[in-house]
Amino acid sequence: MSHASAFDFSSPATGVLFQDKPVTYLSPWIAKSHAAAQEDGRRFAVLTPGTAAISLPLSMLLSEPGCQWLATSADGTFYDGFTGRVHTWNGEVFEPLDELAEDFLLTPRTPGGLLHVRAETMHPASLGTRIGDFTAQLFTELTGHPPVGWGRAEPVSEPWDTAAITAHCYDRAPETSVLAAVGQPRVGTAAAAIAVVTVERSAAGVHESVELLAESADPLDPDQLDAFAARMHRSHARTAVLGHAVGFSNLARPARFTGMSVPACAFFGSETLRDYGAQQALAAAGPRARLIGVPPVESLAVNYAQEPAPGGKHPLEAWAELTGKLSGQLPG
Numbered sequence: 001m002s003h004a005s006a007f008d009f010s011s012p013a014t015g016v017l018f019q020d021k022p023v024t025y026l027s028p029w030i031a032k033s034h035a036a037a038q039e040d041g042r043r044f045a046v047l048t049p050g051t052a053a054i055s056l057p058l059s060m061l062l063s064e065p066g067c068q069w070l071a072t073s074a075d076g077t078f079y080d081g082f083t084g085r086v087h088t089w090n091g092e093v094f095e096p097l098d099e100l101a102e103d104f105l106l107t108p109r110t111p112g113g114l115l116h117v118r119a120e121t122m123h124p125a126s127l128g129t130r131i132g133d134f135t136a137q138l139f140t141e142l143t144g145h146p147p148v149g150w151g152r153a154e155p156v157s158e159p160w161d162t163a164a165i166t167a168h169c170y171d172r173a174p175e176t177s178v179l180a181a182v183g184q185p186r187v188g189t190a191a192a193a194i195a196v197v198t199v200e201r202s203a204a205g206v207h208e209s210v211e212l213l214a215e216s217a218d219p220l221d222p223d224q225l226d227a228f229a230a231r232m233h234r235s236h237a238r239t240a241v242l243g244h245a246v247g248f249s250n251l252a253r254p255a256r257f258t259g260m261s262v263p264a265c266a267f268f269g270s271e272t273l274r275d276y277g278a279q280q281a282l283a284a285a286g287p288r289a290r291l292i293g294v295p296p297v298e299s300l301a302v303n304y305a306q307e308p309a310p311g312g313k314h315p316l317e318a319w320a321e322l323t324g325k326l327s328g329q330l331p332g
Contacts, residue, residue, distance in 0.1 A: 053252035071255035119240035229301035
């Protein structure tokens with residue numbers, strides 16, 4: 001089946017969209033073009049100016065296998081917006097070269113700070129399951145308010161309603177549902193918090209995972225991190241990690257090197273500790289860890305120093321090592 005009209009340019013192997021705007025969102029048109037590329041078995045590429053940025057929902061879509069975000073520098077060079085690797089068009093696909101674009105290494109003009117959270121929970125596969133309450137707890141903890149809207153594309157089209165979200169995911173099952181959710185800004189900031197919610201059905205139940213960004217010039221203080229971990233315990237999170245990052249503009253990712261968010265707080269729920277053991281996990285996590293709750297429903301929370309002591313492990317390394325121990329494998 002041909003979907004040539006879904007793209008600005010295409011080859012038998014690749015469908016390409018041009019987006020000449022300061023910030024590109026996951027619009028309904030981009031979502032349809034991506035679906036058309038998938039149906040045709042083509043790669044899907046979005047081209048933006050090197051000065052542009054992309055929203056979290058679009059960033060997650062273009063991070064999937066078979067997708068590319070290519071930025072263009074003033075001299076016409078194509079480079080990967082996530083990695084900076086230069087690409088060339090061979091007539092069929094964009095091929096990577098063994099070099100980085102100079103534009104990618106430039107310091108962003110407006111380096112804004114943000115909180116970056118990844119969290120997940122598992123619901124029972126029952127008619128009483130409510131999808132979205134867990135996401136709402138995350139928004140409430142980080143912004144003071146529940147989400148205000150949701151949708152499958154941007155801008156979101158529906159007011160926040162967990163009953164409607166649950167019905168939508170139920171109707172799509174066993175297919176995975178991927179939704180955008182927006183909330184209010186944190187106090188003292190301007191950018192509305194945004195998240196991508198992924199809902200998957202498995203033999204174990206219904207998995208709700210959330211990736212959320214909220215503007216914050218500074219990292220959270222220890223009391224705020226403790227409150228976040230306590231909220232995750234009450235919300236029955238399986239795992240969660242909260243970090244601080246810089247380099248974004250109004251929560252949109254620029255085609256520049258921004259580094260990674262550094263873990264400030266990691267949370268492991270009682271389900272995650274079941275096989276390893278709560279006391280053993282506490283010992284493995286080190287002196288900055290603590291248990292929350294009472295047996296048999298205990299969770300582990302770890303606050304990481306943002307300035308590691310000389311010779312100490314970087315928070316990313318320490319978090320990855322602990323996650324690997326508790327899951328029996330290295331984190332993906």
